[in-house]
Amino acid sequence: MSEISYRKIFTEGVWQQNTGLVVLLGLCPLLAVTGTVVNAIGLGLATTLTLVFSNLAVSLSRGLLRPEIRIPAYVLIIASVVTVIQLLMQAWFHDLYRVLGIFIPLIVTNCAIIGRAEAFASRHAPLPAAVDGLATGLGFCIALIALGALREVLGHGTLFSQARLMFGDLGQALQLTLIPEYRGFLLAILPPGAFIGLGLLVAGRKWLDARRPRTRRLAAATEDRHEAAA
């Protein structure tokens, strides 16, 4: 607690302990909404916001809450934060909300959020806790977007389709058709494609790690720790 390195928080959250690709938490939304990049960004940002604010609230209350009631208190905090985000999205990003539909309330069930509350936020000051939420959220975002991009390109031959839902008219220009007259690749769009794509991403991340000798030991160490915890 005394030596907090924001750099370390970031590399842990985004890479070493990436929620989607290493810890493999929150797979339900990860696999379900990654049909397109825009859906992935939408859910990723909502999850990141939730993580930042729930971590912040948990950290602020860490001196007040007793161990025996901390879990129900975290659940209350996370559920409130998610509902607030849901209401705000409904008011300002209504079309995107209609697409992401049930997955926004389901953020509550993303164990990564209560995991960070318990493992980090409850033991650290508000600022590092918020940074940790941001880093973990960004890591989750990256996993979502990578998988969304993979599946959208393979499955539809497009990128950023329906970007209008999120960015308005600006997003219209973002929409790319990479392969015109593409017939689509069904496997990539359907759930099996999500699992296969996730597997490829997990393997790809490991491969990248293995290519860097110095980080290899570090990654192995964190993975051991993670396995011991699980």
Next chain:
Amino acid sequence: MTDRRDGIWRSALLLAVVAVLGTALLSGVHELTAERIAAQERRAVLEQLAQVLPAERYDNELLSDRIVVRDEGFFPGGQAVIVYRARRDGEPVALILRHRAVNGYNGDIDLLTGVAADGRITGVRVTRHNETPGLGDGIEVEKSDWIHGFDGRSLQDPPADGWRVRRDGGVFDQFTGATITPRAVVGAVHAALQYVAQNRATLFSLPAGTGEERTAQ
């Protein structure tokens, strides 16, 4: 012993405080956003309706001039069909039905069908479905032009035995690898047309809001 009991009460009190704070936050945000969310929902529904009936063709308040009907013979599966009545200067222009095709390949297909006063279809849109991506999802207007095949059709054009997909001897295309989905949509739209033909006058004259009130989604 007393310490322990105190501890429990303290914990319970703390948890209650958390709950109250959370509820206060939520009701505050709800107050702030409720109006905007309602407006957004109205806008979304109007945009949807405008796809099957251009907004310039009517001048009444479409969202409040609506009724809910049930008719198992035309709309099976216990559907509560919302009927919007479009009028211009008080004269009937068209009816828009929010109904479902219940025999899709994978669950129900939600439809929006506009029928002009002369019995011609002004447009059909699929608002929700779970059909197979890449095969059955050609019914979406974003994916293919298929749904435009209904524009301008009526009970006489084609006659009853033409209201089928080609494979069953009708005039509507099916998709490669997916016949069940378009068959379900064609059947449901045909049923809606027949229902409107039999009940048009009643549908237009019933007072708005008859039947159960439901928020349109």
